[in-house]
Amino acid sequence: MQKNFIKTYLEKRLSKVEADLFLLAKKYGVKDVFEFDSKVKAGFIRESDAYDDYFNYDNLEAEREKIKKILENL
Secondary structure, three states, X not given: OHHHHHXXXXXXXXHHHHHHHHHHXXXXXXXXXXXXXXXXXXXXXXHHHHHHHHHHHHHHHHHHXXXXXXXXXX
């Protein structure tokens, strides 16, 4: 029973993380953190405007991968 609770929680958290990633991707017109970084370096996105979002995006992508790995092993 506890395993089901954990799985449900992780699935809901994964949905939230993916929704947040989608909103950031849409906001900056990127598909991943690497494209985000490239656009900042190329000057398409001002670093000062996107600083917090960039790190948030990176952390969300890392969290998504961790959750997916845990779910695979449940």
